[in-house]
Amino acid sequence: MINYLKPILIFIPIILVQLIIVPLISIYEIVPQLILILLVYYTLIGGQIYGMILGFIVGFLFDLFSGGILGSSALAMTVSMFILGYFYNENRIQENTATYSFLVYLLFASIIYSLIYSEVGNFNPDTRLRVILFEGALLPALYTTLFGILVVVFQSKRKFE
């Protein structure tokens, strides 16, 4: 339980930043998912089951605090962390989180997350598939990955020290 408590306490201010500051840097309503960056980091450190449970809790909190559809973010984060969990390797934690492979994992997890979240949140049957795939999933994932560079830089500095 303590394993989950500390990250959750870290995630709460990140949710605040996501809802208050991140919309200010949106490009055509496309925003980076800061929560996901941290979640990917924790999954690559803690493993598949840990990532899934943490993803569900954080996603649920995000749904509660954002006024969105209850369960949509929880579902998207759980599934994306389940798939990402297959890349967890306890012998390669440092390489996975402090090198550019972290960005590849982040991009992959972001695409899955954004795809599920967009699909669940979309009520219009006329929405074109390419809009969901490109503007709903790929572009937010790329924007999120751009912010993931900060984690890689920070982690590689720590490794160097």
Added chain:
Amino acid sequence: MINFTQKILYHFKEYFILLSLVLVSLFFISHSDNPKAKKLKAFALANFAIVEDFTSSIFSIFIKDESIDELRKQNAKLMLELEKSRKAKRENEELRQLLALNDTSKYPLVAANIVSKLANKFQSNFIIDKGYNDGIVKGMPVINSKGLAGIVMDVTKDYSVVKTLYNTSLNIAVNVRRTNVNGILNFNGRNLIIKNIPTTYDVKEGDVVVTSEFSTAFPPFVPIGIIEKKELNMLGLLHTIYVKPFSDVNTSSFLFVIKVVPSKQINDLEMNLIKKP
């Protein structure tokens, strides 16, 4: 047998955990409108919104100016009155004073700051710092100084959730002001569109789109935007109309809730009709 079950559970535990978490998530998605789920959401929202409000107020502390707020409110009121006057003028011209159906009631406005935004391509929501303590009720329309912004979706004591125009679940009955053509406006993830308008109807690019008198959710004649382009469907019988909104909802930091509930609108309309000889 017990050993076998334990082995299965142990070997496939990640799948069982995934299945249970997905089922719980799906349960919440399907019961999102359940009163108990709404109660839980309202409780979390009310508590978290206080922190959000405090944080966002720190960011706006240097730009906060009461006179600007008052001017914005006046601007929004004038925008609504102007739209009603235009409508009344057109009706007067058409009916040559035989009918006078224009509603002269004024809409009371409640000014609200946006506390936080759920910026998303398909479900755009705002949280505003006015709740049922300020007389806000679910279903009240929300505008900014340029036009319609959305509708109140959930209300707590001091905060409310606003579903914006850029939410795929919001459908609005609209009217093309010049020719009185009615339609349903919604967001398709990229544009605001009105579908299935017959090609025989007189609709031009640049025509102003306002909320319709037939709308049960919004008061009539609230400006929404102008027609940007028309697109023929495959058979060539119907148009899809693309609307460019007047208000850039996503960059707003200040909104107004029109304190009119849908049922009151219908009542007022019925009363107006009864009053006329």
